[in-house]
Amino acid sequence: MRIDAAKVIVTCPGRNFVTVKIMTDQGVHGVGDATLNGRELSVASYLQDHLLPCLIGRDPRRIEDIWQYFYRGAYWRRGPVTMSAIAAIDMALWDIKAKMANMPLYDLLGGKSREGVMVYGHANGADIEQTIDEVGRYISLGYRAIRAQSGIPGLAAAYGVGRGKDYYEPADAALPTETVWDTAKYLNFVPKLFDKLRDRYGFEHHLLHDVHHRLRPIEAGRLGKMLEPYGLFWLEDATPAENQEAFRLIRQHTTIPLAVGEVFNTVWDCKDLIQNQLIDYIRTPVVRAGGITHLRRIADLAALYQVQTGFHGATDLSPVTMGTALHFDSWVPNFGIQEYMRHTPETDAVFPHAYHFADGYLHPGDAIGHGVDIDEAEAAKYPYKPAYLPVARLEDGTMFNW
Numbered sequence: 001m002r003i004d005a006a007k008v009i010v011t012c013p014g015r016n017f018v019t020v021k022i023m024t025d026q027g028v029h030g031v032g033d034a035t036l037n038g039r040e041l042s043v044a045s046y047l048q049d050h051l052l053p054c055l056i057g058r059d060p061r062r063i064e065d066i067w068q069y070f071y072r073g074a075y076w077r078r079g080p081v082t083m084s085a086i087a088a089i090d091m092a093l094w095d096i097k098a099k100m101a102n103m104p105l106y107d108l109l110g111g112k113s114r115e116g117v118m119v120y121g122h123a124n125g126a127d128i129e130q131t132i133d134e135v136g137r138y139i140s141l142g143y144r145a146i147r148a149q150s151g152i153p154g155l156a157a158a159y160g161v162g163r164g165k166d167y168y169e170p171a172d173a174a175l176p177t178e179t180v181w182d183t184a185k186y187l188n189f190v191p192k193l194f195d196k197l198r199d200r201y202g203f204e205h206h207l208l209h210d211v212h213h214r215l216r217p218i219e220a221g222r223l224g225k226m227l228e229p230y231g232l233f234w235l236e237d238a239t240p241a242e243n244q245e246a247f248r249l250i251r252q253h254t255t256i257p258l259a260v261g262e263v264f265n266t267v268w269d270c271k272d273l274i275q276n277q278l279i280d281y282i283r284t285p286v287v288r289a290g291g292i293t294h295l296r297r298i299a300d301l302a303a304l305y306q307v308q309t310g311f312h313g314a315t316d317l318s319p320v321t322m323g324t325a326l327h328f329d330s331w332v333p334n335f336g337i338q339e340y341m342r343h344t345p346e347t348d349a350v351f352p353h354a355y356h357f358a359d360g361y362l363h364p365g366d367a368i369g370h371g372v373d374i375d376e377a378e379a380a381k382y383p384y385k386p387a388y389l390p391v392a393r394l395e396d397g398t399m400f401n402w
């Protein structure tokens with residue numbers, strides 16, 4: 001069996017997606033996601049110019065060898081561009097292998113460990129009242145877990161608060177939008193939000209919150225302590241994680257569960273966090289961490305330390321990543337939760353998929369492979385459009401973390 005063609009498809013049905021399609025001499029094809037929000041064309045080029053020419057003629061069944069060939073063979077290791085590109089090829093190869101085995105991917109991975117994948121949705125509003133209403137709307141839609149983000153008094157824009165209700169998309173401008181951040185305003189405000197949410201809805205539903213890398217470790221410790229009475233499922237990206245030791249300081253001050261890792265690329269980014277039990281959930285998604293082949297290693301390491309998975313699933317993770325993640329989530333023993341932001345109908349039409357939402361859970365469906373394809377004619381209707389994530393500055397103009 002050999003790979004006889006492979007291509008990169010860039011499409012923008014409302015937002016940009018980079019997809020790899022690998023064709024084999026047996027007529028079976030596989031699809032992988034390589035989208036890196038705001039830096040899409042760099043991964044498209046890495047694939048098109050450097051990886052795909054080396055892929056043609058190889059045996060698609062040798063997934064491990066192909067992974068090692070691209071990881072070790074580049075000499076230059078890790079990083080979001082490299083690992084997203086490798087991930088796309090890896091996802092497509094697992095898709096092919098599962099199709100050849102005539103199995104849904106979860107069966108090939110070891111079979112289902114659960115009946116459904118609990119997901120959390122995003123409720124957000126311009127102020128506390130709107131956010132409370134939105135959480136209520138998600139509850140009425142059947143969600144068991146909801147992330148709550150709100151506009152902050154005194155700040156013009158806050159992370160996680162979009163314009164539309166269902167399709168939040170931060171990469172919204174051809175050049176980065178500038179936003180302003182103030183930590184004191186945020187810290188004074190967030191506990192009030194969760195106090196009111198618990199007051200209104202009680203403790204039956206899981207509530208989550210994303211700090212989006214905005215606090216220093218001691219500030220994160222303080223926020224965690226202030227939020228403890230509200231029993232959050234997790235506090236996400238409480239501080240930037242380049243220095244894994246930073247989480248030790250947070251842990252010393254609070255028992256709030258900590259989630260991190262949506263920007264990680266390999267097991268090396270979370271090795272110390274996991275081995276020192278400084279986190280509770282690892283969020284690195286299949287597209288960032290070199291595909292299933294490498295994500296399995298991260299999940300297995302995490303399992304040894306009772307760290308659970310909670311993969312990133314914002315709209316910049318394409319339906320191909322979502323479908324693949326759901327098969328992984330269905331199998332992985334140390335599953336925690338899966339983030340789920342719905343894609344637009346245009347995106348769903350470009351990526352026909354077998355997964356569906358019911359009663360607070362996503363289900364991968366029983367299609368063979370990972371169950372997601374790309375409709376190339378639909379994709380061709382939507383050419384690439386430059387779009388960047390915003391940047392953040394402090395009130396005095398200093399560059400900060402968005």
Ligand SMILES: O=C(O)C(=O)C[C@H](O)[C@H](O)CO
Nearest residue numbers: 037170210212313314316339
């Ligand atoms: O979904 C989340 O938790 C995010 O933090 C979303 C990110 O801002 C987004 O995916 C960046 O592209």
Ligand SMILES: [Mg+2]
Nearest residue numbers: 210236237262
């Ligand atoms: Mg996040």
